[in-house]
Amino acid sequence: MQEIRLASRPTGWPTADNFELAELPTPEPGPGQVLIRNQYMSVDPYMRGRMNDVESYVEPFQVGKALDGAAVGEVVASQSPDVPVGAIVVHALGWRDYALADAAQVRVVDPAAAPTLSAYLGVLGMTGCTAYVGLLDIAQFREGDTVFVSGAAGAVGSMVGQIAKLRGAKRVIGSAGSAAKVRHLVDELGFDAAFNYKDAPVRQQLREAAPDGIDVYFDNVGGDHLEAAIASLNKYGRVALCGAIAQYNETSAPAAPRNLALAIGKELNLRGFIVGNHRNRMPDFIAEVGAWLRAGKIQSRETVVEGLANAPEAFLGLMRGENTGKMVIKL
Ligand code: NDP
Numbered sequence: 001m002q003e004i005r006l007a008s009r010p011t012g013w014p015t016a017d018n019f020e021l022a023e024l025p026t027p028e029p030g031p032g033q034v035l036i037r038n039q040y041m042s043v044d045p046y047m048r049g050r051m052n053d054v055e056s057y058v059e060p061f062q063v064g065k066a067l068d069g070a071a072v073g074e075v076v077a078s079q080s081p082d083v084p085v086g087a088i089v090v091h092a093l094g095w096r097d098y099a100l101a102d103a104a105q106v107r108v109v110d111p112a113a114a115p116t117l118s119a120y121l122g123v124l125g126m127t128g129c130t131a132y133v134g135l136l137d138i139a140q141f142r143e144g145d146t147v148f149v150s151g152a153a154g155a156v157g158s159m160v161g162q163i164a165k166l167r168g169a170k171r172v173i174g175s176a177g178s179a180a181k182v183r184h185l186v187d188e189l190g191f192d193a194a195f196n197y198k199d200a201p202v203r204q205q206l207r208e209a210a211p212d213g214i215d216v217y218f219d220n221v222g223g224d225h226l227e228a229a230i231a232s233l234n235k236y237g238r239v240a241l242c243g244a245i246a247q248y249n250e251t252s253a254p255a256a257p258r259n260l261a262l263a264i265g266k267e268l269n270l271r272g273f274i275v276g277n278h279r280n281r282m283p284d285f286i287a288e289v290g291a292w293l294r295a296g297k298i299q300s301r302e303t304v305v306e307g308l309a310n311a312p313e314a315f316l317g318l319m320r321g322e323n324t325g326k327m328v329i330k331l
Contacts, residue, residue, distance in 0.1 A: 001023075001024060001025070001026040001027075001096060001097050001098040002021060002022065002023055002024075002096065002097050002308055002309075003021075003022055003024065003066040003095060003096035003097075004019055004020070004021055004022075004066065004067055004095045004096070004308065004311055004312060005019070005020050005021075005022050005064060005065060005066050005067065006018065006019065006051060006061045006062065006063050006064070006065065006067055007019055007020040007063070007064075008063060009051055009052060009053060009063060010051055011251065012249055012250070012251050013249045013316075013319075014048065014051060014249070014315075014316060015316070016312055016313060016316070018051065018312075019067075019311075019312035021308070021309055022066075026098050027098075027100045028077065029077050029078060029079045029080075029100060030079060031079050032079060032080050032102055032103055032104070033078075033079055033080065033100060033101065033102055033103065034075045034077065034078045034079070034080055034083050034087075034089070034100075034101055034102075034103050034106065035075070035076050035077040035078070035098060035099070035100055036071075036073040036074065036075055036076065036089060036091065036093070036098065036099045036100075036101060036106070037073050037074050037076045037097070037098055037331075038071045038072070038073035038093075038094065038096065038097055038098065038099055038331050039072060039073045039074065039117050039330070039331055040071065040072050040073075040116075040117055040118040040121055040328050040329065040330055040331065041069065041070070041071040041072075041094030041095060041121075041308075041311065041328070041329045041331060042069050042070040042071065042094060042121040042122075042125075042126070042326075042327075042328060042329075043069070043311060043314050043315040043318050043327050043328075043329060044069060044070070044126075044127075044318075045243060045245050045248060045318065045319065046058070046243075047061075047067065047069060047315060048248045048249065048319065049248065050067075057274050057276075066095055066096055067094075067095040068092055068093055068094060068095055069092065069094040069095060070090065070091075070092060070094055070121050070125065070126055071090070071091060071092070071093060071094035071095075071099065071121075072088065072089070072090045072091075072109070072117045072118070072120045072121060073088070073089065073091075073099065073117075073331075074086065074087070074088055074089075075087045075088075075089060075106075076098075078103070080103030082103050083103040083106060083108060087108050088108065088109055088110075088111045088117060089101075089106035089107060089108055089109065090106065090107045090109055090120045090121075090125065091105060091106040091107070092105070094329075095308075095311060096308070097308055097331050113290065114293075115293070115300070116302075118302055118304070118326070118328045118330070119293075119300060121326065121328055122155050122300060122302060122325070122326030122328065123159065123289065123293060123298065123300035123326070124286060124289065124290060124293070126275060127155035127156045127159065127326055128155075128159050128285065128289055129275055129278070129281065129282060129285045130156045130159075130242060130275040131156050131157075131159035131160040131163055131218075132159070132163060132281065132284075132285040132288070132289060133273065133275055133278040133281050133285070134156070134160065134218055134240035134242045134273060134275075135147075135160050135163055135164060135167075135216070135218060135240065136163075136167075137273075137278065137281065138238075138240040138242075138271050138272075138273045139216045139217075139218060139238045139239065139240040139271075140216075140238050140269075141164060141167060141169070141216055141238075142215075143167065143168035143169075144168065144169070144170050145164070145169055145170060145215040145216050146169065146170050146171040146172075146173070146210055146212065146213065146214045146215050146216070146234075147160070147161070147164040147169050147171070147172045147173070147214065147215070147216045147217075147218065148172075148173045148174075148175075148206060148209075148210065148214045148216070148217050148218070148229055148232070149161050149164075149172070149173075149174050149175075149217075149218040149220070150174075150175045150197070150217075150218070150219060150220045150221040150225040150229075151175075151176070151220030151221055151243070151245060152174025152175055152176050152181075152185055152191065152194060153174070153176040153177075153181035153182075153184055153185055153324050153325070154176075154220065154323065154324075154325070154326075155323075155325060155326035155327070156220055156242060156243070157174065157176075157218070157220050158185075158189055158299075158301065158325055159289075159298075160218045161174050161185065161189055161190075161191050162189055162190065162292075162297075162298050162299065163289070163298075164216075165190050165191075166292060166297060166298070171192045171193070171210065172190075172191050172192050172193075173191065173192065173193045173194065173195075173206070173209045173210055173214070174189075174191045174193075174194040175194065175195055175196070175197045175202065175205070175206075175221075175225065176194065176196065176197070176321075177196060177197060177198055177321040178196060178198075178321070179196055180324075181194075181196075181321075181324060182194045182195060182196050184301070184324060188299060188301075189299055193209040193210075194209075195208075195209055197224075197225065201224070201228075202224050202225050202227075202228040203224070203227065203228035203231055203232075206228045206229070206231075206232050207231075207232060210232055212234075213232050213233065213234040213237075214229065214232050214233055214234065214237065215233070215234055215236075215237055215238070216237065216238050216239070216240075217229035217230075217232075217233060217237065217238075217239045217240075218239075218240045218242060219239060219240065219241050219242055219243070219244070220242050220243045220245060221243070221244065221245055221246045222243070222244025222245070222246050222247055222254060223244070223246040223247060223254045223255070223256045223257075224246070224256045224257075225246070226239075226244075226256065226257045227256040227257035227258060227259055230257055230259050230260065230262050230263060230268070231259060231262065233262075233266055233268055234266070235266050235267060236266070236267050236268070236269075237266060237268050237269075238268070238269045238270075238271075239268065239269065239270040239271070240271065240273065241270055241271060241272035241273070242272075242273070245319070248319065249319060300325065300326070301324050301325030301326075302325050302326045302327075302328055303322070303323035303324055303325060303326070303327045303328070304328055304329075304330050305317075305327070305328070305329050305330070306329075306330050307329070307330075307331070308329065308331055310329070311329045314327055314329055315327075
């Protein structure tokens with residue numbers, strides 16, 4: 001079997017040299033264990049934080065050890081009556097082609113209930129649930145709200161915009177990093193407006209796209225996006241602090257937001273969250289979004305990269321904005 005290990009810790013932007021591909025014997029399952037042949041694995045922005053040796057809500061990766069992350073695959077050997085050979089399971093041992101896991105730590109899923117197995121990593125998986133929880137529970141979205149989401153053409157952002165529209169948003173605005181992504185948001189995902197944050201200051205473009213202000217900001221980016229949103233938020237506006245990808249590879253503190261004090265007078269509610277602490281919402285999420293998906297009301301674009309050896313490059317590409325929708329690796 002093969003696995004990708006952390007070869008060294010990056011400072012600033014990671015490079016291919018921070019990863020190494022290792023070959024090792026394929027293990028046999030012991031009592032209560034299963035061997036999984038991974039079919040898809042996820043690369044996610046939060047993995048950048050795990051490359052640093054810092055205390056966080058999730059353990060850092062260890063130099064010389066395999067990385068891990070969400071994956072979906074088929075059980076090919078089992079010593080557990082609960083998870084037989086042939087079962088399709090979602091689990092946390094990605095970055096390798098074969099995974100040895102305790103049966104208690106895998107979740108059996110129905111392959112027939114998803115358009116492809118990779119959907120369990122995106123639209124019906126962690127990133128979809130992040131959008132659902134962040135918009136509905138954290139930002140307390142209400143019908144008639146005007147919503148702004150950054151990173152809007154990515155896995156989480158594209159779901160936020162679509163869920164907001166389906167739940168009755170008055171207006172949904174997205175920002176993304178290319179003209180093609182902006183077109184995708186408006187023409188294919190049904191956003192009311194979108195802009196390329198590289199074209200002009202976010203604050204100016206957001207004001208033009210939302211002349212009456214915004215009620216909800218779903219923040220995937222931080223920095224100048226958050227500052228612009230604070231400026232455009234209406235009284236009692238709500239912000240879901242989901243991610244701050246603009247600063248994940250920076251070596252100095254961000255310069256923005258400089259206008260946080262506006263949150264006092266506007267009585268804003270800014271709230272961070274970690275999706276893993278909201279697992280109780282998974283059934284509601286699967287029921288509602290699964291139904292939209294089956295009815296063809298939700299689009300789930302993916303960017304698929306083939307081969308475990310290409311996973312580090314895909315991960316780096318994710319941070320450079322090379323993906324539209326969920327970035328997954330097909331093994
Ligand atoms: P995406 O699919 O959105 O991929 C990342 C995207 O970020 C890129 O495609 C790129 O798109 C954009 N990006 C990169 N650098 C910048 C920058 N400097 N400014 C603006 N945009 C940038 O990833 P996910 O959907 O998986 O994650 C989105 C966010 O949600 C991340 O911040 C992530 O950390 C966070 N997250 C948080 C979770 C939680 O529990 N709180 C759970 C899951 C994700 P572009 O071309 O538009 O620049």
